[in-house]
Amino acid sequence: xGIKKFLNTIMFGEIMSGLKxxxxxxxxxxxxxxxxxxxxxxxxxxxxxxxxxxxxxxQERCVGCDLCEAICPAKAIxxxxxxxPEFPERRYAKExxxxxxxxxxxxxxxxxxxxNALAMTKEYAHSSFTREGLIYSKEQxxxxxxxxxxDSIGYLKFKNMWEAENxxxxxxxxxxxxxxxxxxxx
Amino acid sequence: xxxxxxxDKVAEQIEETRRRxxxxxxxxxxxxxDLDSTIQTDQFLLNMGPQHPSTHGVLRVLLDLDGERIKRxxxxxxxxxxxxxxxxxxRTYNQIIPMTDRLDYVSAMANNYAFxxxxxxxxxxxxxxxxxxxxxxxxxxxxxxxxxFWLGTQALDIGAMSVFFYTFREREELLDLFExxxxxxxxxxxxxxxxxxxxxxKEFITRLYKFLDTFEKNIGEYNTLLETNRIWxxxxxxxxxITGEDAINFGVSGPSLRGSGxxxxxxxxxxxxxxDQVEWSVPVGTNGDVYDRYWIRIEEMRxxxxxxxxxxxxxxxxxxxxxxxxxxxxxxxxxxxxxETLIHHFLLVVQGFKVPAGDTYCGTETPKGELGFYIVSxxxxxxxxxxxxxxSFIHIGALDHMAKGYMVADIVTIFxxxxxxxxxxxx
Numbered sequence: 380x381g382i383k384k385f386l387n388t389i390m391f392g393e394i395m396s397g398l399k400x401x402x403x404x405x406x407x408x409x410x411x412x413x414x415x416x417x418x419x420x421x422x423x424x425x426x427x428x429x430x431x432x433x434x435x436x437x438q439e440r441c442v443g444c445d446l447c448e449a450i451c452p453a454k455a456i457x458x459x460x461x462x463x464p465e466f467p468e469r470r471y472a473k474e475x476x477x478x479x480x481x482x483x484x485x486x487x488x489x490x491x492x493x494x495n496a497l498a499m500t501k502e503y504a505h506s507s508f509t510r511e512g513l514i515y516s517k518e519q520x521x522x523x524x525x526x527x528x529x530d531s532i533g534y535l536k537f538k539n540m541w542e543a544e545n546x547x548x549x550x551x552x553x554x555x556x557x558x559x560x561x562x563x564x565x
Numbered sequence: 566x567x568x569x570x571x572x573d574k575v576a577e578q579i580e581e582t583r584r585r586x587x588x589x590x591x592x593x594x595x596x597x598x599d600l601d602s603t604i605q606t607d608q609f610l611l612n613m614g615p616q617h618p619s620t621h622g623v624l625r626v627l628l629d630l631d632g633e634r635i636k637r638x639x640x641x642x643x644x645x646x647x648x649x650x651x652x653x654x655x656r657t658y659n660q661i662i663p664m665t666d667r668l669d670y671v672s673a674m675a676n677n678y679a680f681x682x683x684x685x686x687x688x689x690x691x692x693x694x695x696x697x698x699x700x701x702x703x704x705x706x707x708x709x710x711x712x713x714f715w716l717g718t719q720a721l722d723i724g725a726m727s728v729f730f731y732t733f734r735e736r737e738e739l740l741d742l743f744e745x746x747x748x749x750x751x752x753x754x755x756x757x758x759x760x761x762x763x764x765x766x767k768e769f770i771t772r773l774y775k776f777l778d779t780f781e782k783n784i785g786e787y788n789t790l791l792e793t794n795r796i797w798x799x800x801x802x803x804x805x806x807i808t809g810e811d812a813i814n815f816g817v818s819g820p821s822l823r824g825s826g827x828x829x830x831x832x833x834x835x836x837x838x839x840x841d842q843v844e845w846s847v848p849v850g851t852n853g854d855v856y857d858r859y860w861i862r863i864e865e866m867r868x869x870x871x872x873x874x875x876x877x878x879x880x881x882x883x884x885x886x887x888x889x890x891x892x893x894x895x896x897x898x899x900x901x902x903x904x905e906t907l908i909h910h911f912l913l914v915v916q917g918f919k920v921p922a923g924d925t926y927c928g929t930e931t932p933k934g935e936l937g938f939y940i941v942s943x944x945x946x947x948x949x950x951x952x953x954x955x956x957s958f959i960h961i962g963a964l965d966h967m968a969k970g971y972m973v974a975d976i977v978t979i980f981x982x983x984x985x986x987x988x989x990x991x992x
Contacts (some may be wrong), residue, residue: 393793400789401727410734424763428750442894448917452660485754491914493907499748538763540897541595 430524440496443472447488455481475517498531622987635911657917677756683938695759711932759887813964819934825853831930917946
C-alpha cells in the first residue's frame with residue numbers, strides 16, 4: 380500500500396487518470412450543435428414570440444377586451460378597444476401594441492385571452508437595430524401569426540386550450556362564432 | 566565702527582543658520598532615501614469587481630490586504646437591485662411568479678416553489694397529490710441543475726476547465742427537459758398557486774429516467790477529475806473554514822451550513838412536498854472547508870437523483886391543479902361557453918385571487934439554502950408587503966469572516982463556495 384501510494388504520487392497518478400478521461404472523450408460524439416446550420420427541435424410548449432390568431436375565414440379573433448394588458452406583469456401590452464366599424468354588435472382592438480423590449484415571455488397573456496386570440500410560437504430570432512423595431516403593432520402580430528400558425532396551434536394544444544375551443548359544440552351566447560367572411564360578401 | 570561690528574555679527578549669524586539648514590536638509594534627505602529603500606508595510610486596499618469574471622455577477626468587494634493576506638473584505642452590494650419586493654406590492658400574486666424566476670436565475674423553479682408555498686400557506690389550501698409529486702421531481706431536478714452549474718463554475722474558477730464542459734453537458738439535458746414542460750430553459754414560470762402549470766409529458770419521464778441511469782457514471786467522471794487531484798485538494802482543503810456555531814450565528818443555510826457539520830435541512834425537519842414519503846439522507850460534512858462543501862453538493866446530487874427516481878416510480882394519476890377556481894383560472898372551454906365563468910375569469914385576471922388578511926413566513930430548502938418569503942396580506946389581491954429572505958444575501962454576510970487570513974488568490978474560491986447569485990442577493 381505504501382509503495383503504491385508513493386508511486387502514485389511521483390507518477391502523478393490521479394492527474395494521469397484525469398487526462399485519460401479527457402483523452403477518451405475525444406472519440407465520443409459531440410453534444411453541441413453548429414447553430415446557424417443545425418437547429419434544435421423545440422418543444423410544443425416553447426414560449427417564443429407572441430402572435431395574434433385569426434379564425435378560419437381570416438377574421439381576426441381579438442375582441443379588444445384588455446385582459447392581456449391587465450395580466451401582463453411587465454406592462455408590455457397596450458390595447459385600445461372600440462366598436463367594430465362593420466359589425467356594431469362586436470368589439471375589436473383598434474390599436475394593439477406589444478412591446479417586445481419589455482415582454483418577459485411568461486405566457487400569461489395567452490392564459491388570460493378569453494377567445495384564444497393570442498398564442499406563443501417557436502420564433503425566437505427576431506432582432507432589430509432600433510427599439511421601435513421591436514414594438515409590434517396588431518398587423519405585424521397578425522402577419523407573424525399567419526406565418527407560424529402551426530406553432531401557435533401546437534402551443535394551445537400543449538396548454539389544453541385547443542381542445543376546449545373545439546369541443547364546445549353548443550352555440551352559447553359567449554361562444555364567439557366566426558363572422559361570415561367579408562370577402563365572400565357575407 | 567560699532568555699527569559695522571553689529572552688521573558683521575548678524576551676517577555671521579545668518580550664514581550660520583544657512584549652513585545648519587543645509588546640513589539638516591541633507592540629513593533629512595538621507596533619512597528619506599533610507600525610508601524609500603525599505604519595504605512599504607502600509608495596508609493595501611484592492612477593489613475587486615463589479616466587472617470581474619469570478620465574482621459571479623456584479624458583486625464588488627473591497628479587499629484590505631496585508632501583503633498577500635486578506636485582512637478584511639467588504640462586500641458592496643446593490644448593482645443588480647431591481648426592487649422586486651416593491652414591485653410585488655403592485656402586482657397580483659400570479660404576476661409575481663415570473664418575477665421570482667429572476668431572483669436566483671440559475672434555479673428559477675426553486676424560487677417559484679418557495680413563493681407558491683408561502684402563498685398557499687396564507688390561503689391554507691391543499692395541493693393535489695400528483696401536483697405534489699411533480700413539484701418535488703422538478704425541484705430536485707432544479708437542485709441537480711444548480712449543483713452542476715456550481716461545480717462547473719467553481720472548478721473553472723480554480724482552474725480545472727474540463728469539469729465545466731462535462732457538468733454543462735448534463736445541465737443542458739436537464740434544461741431541455743425544463744423546456745418541454747414549461748417552454749423556457751431558465752425563466753420557467755412553471756409552479757402555480759395550487760399546483761403546477763402543465764403535466765409531465767411522456768417524453769419528459771422517459772428522458773429523465775434515461776438521464777438518471779447515466780448520471781451516477783457522470784458524477785464518477787467529475788470525481789475522477791477532482792476528488793483526488795492534488796491541485797484541487799491544495800486549493801480547497803482547509804480553505805474558508807467556518808465552524809458550525811459561527812455558521813449558525815451568521816445565518817448560513819443549505820449546503821454551506823451542512824458542510825460545517827450541522828445536520829439541518831428543511832426538507833427533513835419541516836417536510837413539504839413528498840419529501841417525507843421517499844427515502845433519502847442528508848449528507849453532513851465535518852471540517853467546514855471548501856472541500857467539504859464540494860463533497861456535500863456532490864452527495865446532494867446523488868440524493869436528489871434517488872428522490873427523483875422514487876417519485877417517478879410512484880407518480881400517481883390525478884389532477885395537477887387544485888379544483889378551487891377562486892384561485893386557479895377556469896377551463897378555457899367553460900370561459901368560452903359560460904357567461905358566469907367568463908365574468909369570473911375577468912375578475913381573476915384583473916383583480917387576482919383574494920388572500921385572507923394576515924402574514925406568514927415560509928422557508929423552502931432551495932439549492933442555495935433557505936429561501937424564505939414573508940408575505941403580509943391585507944385581504945386584497947396584491948401583497949401588502951413581501952420580504953424575501955435570500956440565502957445569497959445572508960451568505961455574503963459571512964464572507965468577511967470566512968475570508969479573513971486567507972490568500973488573495975483564495976477569494977475567488979470563497980465566493981464560489983458560498984454559491985452566491987447576485988440576482989437573488991440584490992433582488
